[in-house]
Amino acid sequence: MNFQQKLDKIIKTNNSCVCVGLDSNFDKIPGFLKINKPVSEAIFSFNKKIVEATYDLVCAYKPNIAFYEAEGLEGLKALKKTIEFIKKKNPNLLVIVDAKRGDIGSTNIGYVKSLFDFYSFDALTVHPYLGKESLEPFLKRKDKGIIVLCRTSNPGAGEFQDLIVSNKNGKKMPLYLAIARKVENSWNKNNNCALVVGATYPKELAQIRKIVPAMPFLIPGIGIQGGDIKKTIQAGRNKDGRGVIINSSRGIIFSSSARNFDKIARDKTLKLKKEINKYR
Numbered sequence: 001m002n003f004q005q006k007l008d009k010i011i012k013t014n015n016s017c018v019c020v021g022l023d024s025n026f027d028k029i030p031g032f033l034k035i036n037k038p039v040s041e042a043i044f045s046f047n048k049k050i051v052e053a054t055y056d057l058v059c060a061y062k063p064n065i066a067f068y069e070a071e072g073l074e075g076l077k078a079l080k081k082t083i084e085f086i087k088k089k090n091p092n093l094l095v096i097v098d099a100k101r102g103d104i105g106s107t108n109i110g111y112v113k114s115l116f117d118f119y120s121f122d123a124l125t126v127h128p129y130l131g132k133e134s135l136e137p138f139l140k141r142k143d144k145g146i147i148v149l150c151r152t153s154n155p156g157a158g159e160f161q162d163l164i165v166s167n168k169n170g171k172k173m174p175l176y177l178a179i180a181r182k183v184e185n186s187w188n189k190n191n192n193c194a195l196v197v198g199a200t201y202p203k204e205l206a207q208i209r210k211i212v213p214a215m216p217f218l219i220p221g222i223g224i225q226g227g228d229i230k231k232t233i234q235a236g237r238n239k240d241g242r243g244v245i246i247n248s249s250r251g252i253i254f255s256s257s258a259r260n261f262d263k264i265a266r267d268k269t270l271k272l273k274k275e276i277n278k279y280r
Contacts, residue, residue, distance in 0.1 A: 199227025
C-alpha cells in the first residue's frame, strides 16, 4: 500500500483523524518518571504511557526529532524504542517524523537510510526549497509518506510563503499555492505526497484544498496555537470526509504532570477526536 492508502485504512479503522505529537521535551516530563532512571528510560516511559492511553483514538503519532536529538544518544534510544512500541500496539498506526529534511540528493539518501530504514518511520516532513530533483530519494519510496511544507502554522509563515511568484505561463500566485500545484502535478506520481498546512490559516487551507482535491494534509496549529477545529475541518477535508491528519502535541501530552497524566491525555484526545468527527 502507498501512504495515502495506509492513512485511509487507519482513519477508517479508528474513526479518527487525530495525530498526537510526541514532542517529549525532557524538561516537561513529570518528575516522578525521572526518579532513578536514565534519560532514555524516562522519555520512553512517558511516551509509552501516552501511547497506551491513546492508541485506539488516533491515526498517527508524530515525534519531533529535535526533542530527542537534544538529549543525545539517550534521546535517540528512546525514540527508537517508542517507534517499536507503537508498531507493537498496532502496526497500522502511522508514525510521522517531524524532521523537516531537504538537502542535495546524496545527503537525502543518508536521511532515507536513517529515518525510513533504521528508525522505520512511515512518513517525514521535508522542505521543498531545493526542488524535486533533490527530493527524489524520498519521493521514490512508494510505501512512505513525503509531507511537504506548504503553508506552515507559525506567525511568520508569510514572510516567504506569501511572496507572489509567476509560473511558466505568467500566472501569478502566492508561493504556497505554487508549491501545492507543483506537488500535485509533478511530485505525487506514487500517491505518497502530502502537504503541511497550518490550522491557523483556514482561508489558505481552503485555497490549497481546491488545488489538491485528494492529497492528505498534515495540519498543525490546533490546541496551544489556537487553530479553529470547525473551520479547519470544513476547509481541509476531502470529499470523503478524510484527507486530514490533525496534530496536537503539547495540548495533549503535557495537559497534566500528575500521576494520572495519561488518563488526562486520553480524555483530551477523545475530546479532540469527537470534535473533529462532528465536522467531517
